[in-house]
């Protein structure tokens with residue numbers, strides 16, 4: 001493609017900003033990033049409290065976040081945040097130790113011993129299965145999976161190109177619960193659930209295994225188990241603010257896109273009342289939002305001259321209703337550490353507090369952030385205010401009552417498709433549409449809803465088409 005191609009990028013989150021960075025690295029400097037908000041970072045949102053930044057959105061990374069590492073290198077920054085640590089409580093607020101079998105917690109876990117030993121055994125078997133039967137499962141993106149192929153870039157610092165045939169990969173369209181049962185390793189869900197469901201990615205009986213395992217590949221899950229994780233002192237938003245500052249063309253904030261029309265090989269974008277002309281457009285903003293949102297966010301099909309195939313495919317996308325509260329507590333009510341509540345990570349406990357995060361070890365002068373889900377496919381969606389009250393009540397049960405809510409967010413989170421559409425080749429159909437209307441589709445739904453996979457997908461998109 002001509003290096004002077006005029007490229008419009010919608011969205012100044014990790015996907016959009018890293019698309020800018022990778023384009024620039026390849027010699028394309030004629031790009032414009034349009035961001036509707038008054039800040040960059042998207043779901044990496046790190047507001048200030050008492051001079052320090054807390055996290056309303058993304059919190060952590062793992063050592064295999066190679067695209068995030070590219071950004072760090074590009075900007076000369078590193079992951080310098082507080083070490084993460086956590087403990088566990090049951091739904092009644094009692095501190096528990098669900099994983100230890102030896103030492104002082106042995107007696108407490110005596111009745112769970114067979115399950116714990118079984119889990120250990122199944123994790124080992126699962127690791128082997130993934131390496132052999134499901135070879136190719138972990139590469140970024142979903143191209144070819146529904147056809148029993150893998151086609152992409154390895155999760156290594158070099159990210160070498162890999163492709164091959166593996167019929168077994170079709171199983172990745174199954175809900176993760178079914179996938180585990182089919183492979184005789186149901187107990188591994190006990191370990192995978194922590195960094196999946198409590199992080200807002202839905203329940204294992206409804207989410208295709210592909211999403212679970214491309215994000216939580218074996219190595220990444222072991223990093224979570226061993227708390228080998230990255231955080232950033234100034235918050236994850238800082239990564240993207242830094243990237244924005246280092247780009248030749250920083251994002252244009254407060255850009256309201258009224259209309260996008262594609263005709264005669266050109267793309268006309270009406271933004272803040274003016275029409276701008278481009279050659280190509282990359283969409284990292286939501287492609288489709290099935291309901292009306294109070295924050296005014298819309299899917300691209302609502303402001304683009306959407307074609308039939310775009311409408312047909314994107315209308316299959318759903319997303320998680322993931323709610324975050326930032327609360328103050330009285331000093332004597334402050335939790336000692338972050339807590340996971342496994343009993344609340346099941347559909348029967350929809351809307352309850354699943355995890356709460358204390359960021360700074362040395363001070364109680366900080367907010368605590370709480371996380372809950374309120375949608376499951378077979379259950380009626382819980383209204384936002386009801387869920388908020390449930391979480392505040394749960395904090396009382398946990399003996400860490402909130403004295404004040406200082407920030408709250410109902411997030412458009414983890415756009416995805418369900419098993420049927422995944423198996424019917426949704427991803428290959430969308431991939432075949434890349435550039436068809438001078439339009440490229442990137443961002444969370446094309447890979448997975450985390451910082452690195454979205455940035456990595458942008459890297460690949462630039463690699464493949466520019």
Ligand SMILES: Cc1cc2nc3c(=O)[nH]c(=O)nc-3n(C[C@H](O)[C@H](O)[C@H](O)COP(=O)(O)OP(=O)(O)OC[C@H]3O[C@@H](n4cnc5c(N)ncnc54)[C@H](O)[C@@H]3O)c2cc1C
Pocket residue numbers: 010011012013014015016034035036037040041042043044056057058059060061199255257284285286297298324411413442443444448449450451452454
């Ligand atoms: C509570 C929470 C916890 C998380 N924890 C982690 C974590 O620990 N680790 C991790 O890696 N990830 C985590 N994530 C996920 C991660 O933040 C996202 O996956 C990532 O930010 C996605 O990047 P993106 O650019 O695709 O989308 P987004 O971050 O959503 O960015 C999209 C951008 O597009 C803009 N936009 C939308 N519509 C328009 C429009 N019409 N015109 C112009 N601009 C538009 C938005 O304002 C936004 O800035 C978490 C997210 C949340 C909310």
